Amino acid sequence: MVPLSYYLILSGILFACGVTGFLIKRNIITIFMSIELMLNGVNLSFVAFAAQWHALSGQIFVFFVMVVAAAEAAVGLAIIIAVYRTRETLNVDQVNLLKL
């Protein structure tokens, strides 16, 4: 059996990758994918703990996170399309005004 720490380290690496991508990338879609990466890093630690302690609540929490992520993807992608239509760019550094 794979020890719990392995899962947690992988989860931490995934989360750190997400954060790094979020901070350094300029393209909104890449940033968006980085957010998904962070969410999944967290999910991994949830299921790892659930398996370790045989507690179902961790797995159920993962479902919640997935639902939120799906909703976020729908809304987020819609916003990205709207932003692209009005500004013709996906570079976040140029999207710094609330109002055009």
Add this chain to the structure above:
Amino acid sequence: MTPHLHLWLIPLLPLAGAAINGFFGRRFSRQAVSTVALLFSGAAFAMALWVAGQFSSLTLPYIETLAPWMRAGSFQVDFAFYFDQLSLVMLMVVTGVGFLIHIYSVGYMWTEGGFYRFFTYLNLFMFFMLTLILASNYLLMFIGWEGVGLASYLLIGFFFLKDSAAAAGKKAFIVNRVGDFGFLIALFLLIKHFGSLNYADLAGSISPLHIETSAGLLTAIGILLMVGAAGKSAQIPLYVWLPDAMEGPTPVSALIHAATMVTAGVYMVSRSHVIFERAPIAMTVVAIIGTLTAFFAATIGITQTDIKKVLAYSTVSQLGYMFIGCGVGAFSAGIFHLMTHAFFKGLLFLAAGSVIHAVGGEQDMRKMGGLRTKIPWTFWTMTAGTFAIAGIPPLAGFFSKDEILWQASRVSMIYWAVGILTAFLTSFYMFRQWFMTFFGEYRGEQHGHGSHSHGSPGHDSHDNHGHGGVHESPAVMLAPLVILAILSVVGGWVGIGNRFENFLAPVFHSTATISADSFDAPSMSAEPKNEEAGKSTELLFTEISVGVGVLGFLLAWQLYYRRPELPAEIALKLNGLYHTVLHKYYVDEIYAAIIVKPLIAISTVVFWKGIDRGMIDATLDGSAEGAREVSDTMRHMQSGNIRSYAGWVAAGAACIIVFMTWMAVGTR
């Protein structure tokens, strides 16, 4: 069974008049405005007459409670009216003289702008004055007291475009505040120690108290009440506003600053006689203030050349007499003089207004003269007033002044001596005015036009509506003059055989009898002893007071009729003294130097620049400035750059993680 009097209607009627004229008067014609004003003030007078008719069937004092006002624990104040002999006298004087002056004003103000405004204020004044005299407690009286002050301010500053009038209004208001401060403190003391402000309750709780031989609570209350009275009734040291108040239209001077409002202080002191009778020191203060004021103002009156200023100082002086009366315990004599003074001084002011009207707005007596034949009605009525105030029998002023002097002489001969001297001065300056105005040659311009330009102080910007030349006033102005002249002649006769005193006796002697055994009040010290000697002394004193009146007449006749060049020579000889008196003893200048200027300096340096700008504004401005500085720095964080936000979020999260780890370590 006491009939229901509906006393509340008496003050409310003029208020209704004021409301109608105030709200709608702008669109009314002059006829409509004067109809409303006369109707409501006349109705109040009619009501007062009706009440007087019911008087014999009343159980006194009659108290009418209209509505509760405030209740706090055992302390309660109601909108209630109190009616007794004293109220009746005041009521008749205020409504009667007030109504006559309303009639006169219609003629006098006819050509002035703001006609409706004038009558609104005049009716408003009547409302507050009637509230003052009918109130059943000091707080309601205070409402009227402040209200008449307001009406006085509005009417003094009636010609508000003129700087001097606006300034005079403010001066009257501010000087009165000083007096009101004393009055208020006295009321607070009454609430604290007696738990009530009702006359009836106070009379009950103060009557059993002993006479204060040394200064105590009642003395303090009495002196503070006198401070209030000194403000309202223009006594030393707060008299300075009254001469300036002559900036107002002449009917206002007659109504407010001679006949009614300024006597409110005398009324208030008389109403508080229960307190004063038990505080001999306060009584002495009242008498001394009255004596000093009477003499001091009379000397100033001698040198004045403005016809209204002479009457103003005369009013201050006569009010001093009333306070002498109160101060020696002869409250009824003070009230008697108040009544006769309302008649003859109201008359003198109205007649002076008629003179001013006749000569086209001129107020300087040096520019009058020889008006005797040109305005005969005014001349004869003013003659009645002049002889009345000079104390020539059998006119009104003789009886009341003589009564006061007689009562004063029984307490101290000093009051009497100064009073007699003042009577002489009074007679002199009144006849001086009479001779200067009506005798000799006319010294003014033939046409009253253009007299506005020389701007003498206190010039009543009365319009000279194009008649040109000296002319008699219309009948609407002369009728009140004639009525008041008759009253000035016969008004004193009610005092013959002490009838007036006996009438007011239930008011003033109801409590004094209780204290008589423990203390012989100054008013009754020498009474029972040698009745015969008293009578002959009284007769002698009467002869002396008539004598000085005649002496004043003769001196004025000599100086201002036979040898009119003499006064200038005397003035030259007494240069220093003359100028001191001419400049009113420099009292205004002294007040300006020791009170007004330091006050302005302290206010400017400490309160305005130091506290207001230095502390209050600086605190606010400083915190606003600080917030702006901080925000200016913090603003750069909100760049709109998503990645920088993300960086802050990440940094924040890192901080929380570190914090939680540290906590976890700490709890372990």
